[in-house]
Amino acid sequence: MILHFLLFVFCLISGSLSEESPDVTIIVKGSDLVAEIDDTFLCATLDWWPPEKCNYNQCPWGQASVLNLNLSHPVLAKSIQAFNHLRIRIGGSLQDQVVYGVPSLEDQCLPFSKKSGGLFGFSQGCLSLERWDELNLLFQKTGAIITFGLNALIGRRRGNKGTWTGDWNSTNARDFIEYTISQGYQVDSWEFGNELSGQGVGARVSAKQYAKDVIALKALLNELYSDSYEQPLLVAPGGFFDQQWYAQLLNDSGTGVIDAMTHHIYNLGAGDDSRIESKILNPQYLSRITDTFRNLQLTIERHGPWSSAWVGESGGAYNSGSRRVSNKFLNSFWYLDQLGMASKYNTKVYCRQTLIGGNYGLLDTDTFVPNPDYYRQDMHITNQFIDLCLRNMKVPQVTRVLIFLNFSTSALLWHRLMGKGVLSIDISGSSYLRAYAHCSKGTEGISLLLINLSKSTKFSVTVRNDLNVILAEGGGIRRDNPFVRSLKRTVSWVGRKTSDESENRKEYHLSGNDGNYLSQTVLLNGTPLELTEDGDIPTLDPVYVPVNSPIDIDPLSIAFVIFPEFEAQACT
Numbered sequence: 337m338i339l340h341f342l343l344f345v346f347c348l349i350s351g352s353l354s355e356e357s358p359d360v361t362i363i364v365k366g367s368d369l370v371a372e373i374d375d376t377f378l379c380a381t382l383d384w385w386p387p388e389k390c391n392y393n394q395c396p397w398g399q400a401s402v403l404n405l406n407l408s409h410p411v412l413a414k415s416i417q418a419f420n421h422l423r424i425r426i427g428g429s430l431q432d433q434v435v436y437g438v439p440s441l442e443d444q445c446l447p448f449s450k451k452s453g454g455l456f457g458f459s460q461g462c463l464s465l466e467r468w469d470e471l472n473l474l475f476q477k478t479g480a481i482i483t484f485g486l487n488a489l490i491g492r493r494r495g496n497k498g499t500w501t502g503d504w505n506s507t508n509a510r511d512f513i514e515y516t517i518s519q520g521y522q523v524d525s526w527e528f529g530n531e532l533s534g535q536g537v538g539a540r541v542s543a544k545q546y547a548k549d550v551i552a553l554k555a556l557l558n559e560l561y562s563d564s565y566e567q568p569l570l571v572a573p574g575g576f577f578d579q580q581w582y583a584q585l586l587n588d589s590g591t592g593v594i595d596a597m598t599h600h601i602y603n604l605g606a607g608d609d610s611r612i613e614s615k616i617l618n619p620q621y622l623s624r625i626t627d628t629f630r631n632l633q634l635t636i637e638r639h640g641p642w643s644s645a646w647v648g649e650s651g652g653a654y655n656s657g658s659r660r661v662s663n664k665f666l667n668s669f670w671y672l673d674q675l676g677m678a679s680k681y682n683t684k685v686y687c688r689q690t691l692i693g694g695n696y697g698l699l700d701t702d703t704f705v706p707n708p709d710y711y712r713q714d715m716h717i718t719n720q721f722i723d724l725c726l727r728n729m730k731v732p733q734v735t736r737v738l739i740f741l742n743f744s745t746s747a748l749l750w751h752r753l754m755g756k757g758v759l760s761i762d763i764s765g766s767s768y769l770r771a772y773a774h775c776s777k778g779t780e781g782i783s784l785l786l787i788n789l790s791k792s793t794k795f796s797v798t799v800r801n802d803l804n805v806i807l808a809e810g811g812g813i814r815r816d817n818p819f820v821r822s823l824k825r826t827v828s829w830v831g832r833k834t835s836d837e838s839e840n841r842k843e844y845h846l847s848g849n850d851g852n853y854l855s856q857t858v859l860l861n862g863t864p865l866e867l868t869e870d871g872d873i874p875t876l877d878p879v880y881v882p883v884n885s886p887i888d889i890d891p892l893s894i895a896f897v898i899f900p901e902f903e904a905q906a907c908t
């Protein structure tokens with residue numbers, strides 16, 4: 337009987353503990369940094385996929401490949417410039433089939449074409465030196481920081497079951513890098529291979545062999561850059577994290593060889609997965625990938641403390657993204673949560689697949705590319721009609737860069753507001769409110785990223801400084817709920833003094849048009865953003881709110897909140 341009673345009480349207690357609390361308290365620990373991101377943390381990719389790349393009856397790449405993107409489109413340059421030194425990673429599945437059109441190349445320099453039996457269904461493709469010149473002109477003009485993915489399969493033999501054996505042949509890469517140096521083109525980092533780690537995707541190489549080859553690449557870079565003022569970084573392997581494979585690569589390649597361990601993330605599943613929306617709105621689902629970040633961090637600490645972790649490519653849903661979700665406001669929930677989570681685990685760089693191309697581009701690709709496969713599929717009659725018209729009119733294939741701000745506002749705000757120092761927080765209340773804290777960028781104080789995944793739970797957020805909590809409570813911080821709840825009743829201040837009622841915080845709220853999270857139009861503080869008449873990026877203005885009032889974040893919306901006076905010792 338007594339036992340039953342105790343069990344009953346226990347159930348009551350545990351039931352109430354797991355219940356979502358309406359009051360959220362966030363305690364920011366301003367005294368220590370838990371991690372630090374690079375200045376060029378934010379990164380976007382350019383991929384090699386040609387117009388013929390299709391998934392799920394759709395061909396969303398158009399003229400967005402490294403080989404054919406219209407580099408003179410003014411919006412392209414302006415959008416890269418808006419980030420003030422955006423990192424661009426050039427790479428992707430076809431990277432290990434790219435040859436460089438140097439004079440010594442024996443083959444003709446031709447683009448990719450469809451080829452049955454070819455890796456990913458395509459032939460080898462060639463980057464001509466003229467195209468490389470044009471790309472570098474754009475990079476120089478826009479201040480982009482370049483990470484270039486080299487072909488790591490060249491020279492190897494294709495074995496059975498996708499394993500490639502034999503040494504990497506560096507001849508073509510050597511001539512290409514020599515040319516790059518001779519022209520004064522800055523490449524910040526050379527990456528080795530794409531998705532060849534662990535089980536591989538199209539192909540795989542053993543960690544032992546890979547280590548041997550990165551040692552050779554490092555020697556090559558040391559030799560070619562011996563007269564240069566700045567040495568580029570060597571990053572690898574640009575694949576999916578596999579603990580044993582990554583550990584062995586670090587161990588076997590040895591001290592100082594790999595400057596950053598790149599890994600790829602596609603944690604939302606395939607582009608045609610009907611559950612993508614519910615996955616993005618499920619906090620437990622979003623958190624699953626923390627194991628990957630944590631394990632990579634531990635692997636580097638144990639096997640290669642000279643190296644650091646980068647996300648080299650991450651697009652949410654694989655196979656070109658989801659046409660229903662990847663180009664909608666909802667995708668920002670996944671993306672910003674990823675940036676916050678990656679930062680916490682000391683990831684230095686995060687490359688979003690893509691800058692342009694596929695359904696997941698920060699810039700929208702609007703293509704009118706007639707495609708042979710197209711007509712066999714059940715596509716919209718209007719698309720067929722447009723394509724037929726374009727064909728008959730002999731209109732050149734075009735990609736229009738459209739709808740810039742809708743998708744990239746979240747990236748731009750992160751880049752401008754979230755500083756390098758990552759702070760730890762204690763958060764109590766609903767798991768549907770996701771929160772990340774960084775030192776502010778370029779000013780004193782801290783910046784919070786708050787994501788409200790809730791459609792219904794009502795909460796009110798109070799932000800405190802652990803410094804003040806310690807002073808007010810005369811003790812350390814515990815995570816248990818009753819304690820945190822009692823905090824609500826204590827006086828708190830997140831400014832310099834207790835008499836800071838007049839101080840304001842800055843807030844940037846992002847929401848979908850008409851409250852629709854599948855809208856393509858994003859509102860900043862309730863207003864749709866528009867390019868200026870000259871096609872420039874408008875200023876992104878905050879609203880000012882008294883610092884000690886609770887924060888309200890609409891259902892299914894995102895906010896960046898800046899506390900300019902927040903005393904965070906670790907940030908100064």
Ligand SMILES: *[C@@H]1O[C@H](CO)[C@@H](O)[C@H](O)[C@H]1NC(C)=O
Binds near residue numbers: 406408409732734
């Ligand atoms: C590239 O974009 C520019 C500017 O919009 C346009 O004038 C030009 O025709 C485009 N080039 C191609 C090959 O489509």
Ligand SMILES: *[C@@H]1O[C@H](CO)[C@@H](O)[C@H](O)[C@H]1NC(C)=O
Binds near residue numbers: 442491505507508
């Ligand atoms: C590497 O490739 C070059 C160019 O194709 C070739 O001349 C050379 O013999 C190759 N080296 C090895 C070791 O196979």
Ligand SMILES: *[C@@H]1O[C@H](CO)[C@@H](O)[C@H](O)[C@H]1NC(C)=O
Binds near residue numbers: 584587589
């Ligand atoms: C680590 O690398 C060293 C030197 O390359 C090698 O002798 C050793 O067996 C490796 N250890 C593991 C666990 O791979």
Ligand SMILES: *[C@@H]1O[C@H](CO)[C@@H](O)[C@H](O)[C@H]1NC(C)=O
Binds near residue numbers: 738739742856857
């Ligand atoms: C945002 O997207 C809408 C279409 O949903 C478009 O009309 C508008 O021009 C876009 N805004 C910007 C600034 O790109």
Ligand SMILES: *[C@@H]1O[C@H](CO)[C@@H](O)[C@H](O)[C@H]1NC(C)=O
Binds near residue numbers: 769789792796887889
């Ligand atoms: C998040 O959205 C829910 C849903 O309506 C709302 O009740 C809650 O107050 C919001 N959270 C915050 C922190 O404002």
